[in-house]
Amino acid sequence: MSHPFLERLTRKRPFLLDTGLSTELERRGATLDPRLWSSRLLLDAPELIVSVHLDNLSAGAQVITTATYQASFEGFAEVLGLSRNASRDLMARSVELARQAVRLHLERTPVSLPPAIAGSLGPYGAFLADGSEFRGDYVVDPVVLRDHHAPRIEALLDAGVDVIAFETLPRRDEALVVAELLDQLACPAAWISFSTRSSQELAGGDSLEQTARDLCGARHVSAIGLNCCPPSRVSPALEVLRSATSQPLLVKPNSGEEWVDGVWSASSEAESIPALVEDWLKRGVLGVGGCCRTRPELLRILSRTGLFGT
DSSP states (O other): OOOOTTTHHHHHHHEEEEOHHHHHHHHHTOOOOOOGGGGGGGHOOOHHHHHHHHHHHHTTTTTEOOOOTTTOOHIIIIIIOOOHHHHHHHHHHHHHHHHHHHHHHHHSSSOOOOOOEEEEOOHHHHHHHHSSTTTOOOOOHHHHHHHHHHHHHHHHHHHTEEEEEEEOOHHHHHHHHHHHHHHHHOOOOEEEEEESSSSSBBTSSHHHHHHHHTTTOOOOOOOOEEEOOOOOHHHHHHHHHHHHHSSSSEEEEOSSEEETTTTTETTOOOOOOOHHHHHHHHTTEEEOOTTTTOHHHHHHHHHTTTOOOO
C-alpha cells in the first residue's frame, strides 16, 4: 500500500496542506488554553476539531495536522492532572479524530491516494507558552529536549500518524536534536519547518542556510520548510533553503496579520498567498498550506488554480 505522505513527495506534484487549526477553532467559539492551546479541546470539544479537519479536507487539503502542537506529557500532567498513560491516550485521540474526519471525507469524495495525517508537534518554546517559539530565546540542555520530545513522537507514531510534523522550530540546536530523535526512533516520515525572523535567520538568530545544510544527512527528515511567517518572507527564504538542500520543501505561512497587544492587526507585510503561490512552486515547493489566521477557503482558492494534484 502506498504511503499517503511519502507517495506525494515521490510524485513531485504540488499538494495542499491544511490551514490554521487553532485559530479556526477559536473563530468557531472555542477557548484556547494558554498552556495547551488547541490540545485542551481534545477533551472539551472533540467534535469541533473533527469539523475543522473535515472543512479543510472538503476544501482540498491532502494532509491534515493533529491538534497536538502544544501537547506534551508535562503540560497534560500540570494542567489536567493526567497520568502518562492518560496523556498517551489523549495524544492518540487526536489521531483518531483526524482519522474520523478522513473517513467521513472519503465517504463523500473517494480518491486513489487518501489524505495523510500529520502529527503536529511544536518546539520546546511552545511548551513554555510565552511566545518563545517566535523568539527562540531559550537555551535548554539537549537531554531535556530529548526527554520532552521523544515520548511525544512515540505516542503519535504508536497512534498511527502517517508523518510527524515538527512546526515553528526557532533554533538550530533543537532542530538537530529532533532530527537525531527521528533517526533513533526510525520514524517512517517527518518534516521540520522553521520559525524565522528574516529570510536568512531562524527566529533565534541561527543561520537558516546552515541549519538546512545540517539536516541534509538526517535520514528520517523527509522534507523541510517554513511556517507561521508572513507570506512576503517566503520567496526569499525559499531561495536560501534551495541553495542549501535538495530536500522537498513545504510552506505554511500565516495570514500576514500581526499579534500586537493581544489582538490581530493588519500588517504592512501582508500579501495574498494565492498571488504568491506560483512563485513558491517555481522555487521547488511541493506542499502549501496556511498557519495562523488562514482558513479553509484559502484551499478552495488554491485548488481552483489547477496548480495542485488530487
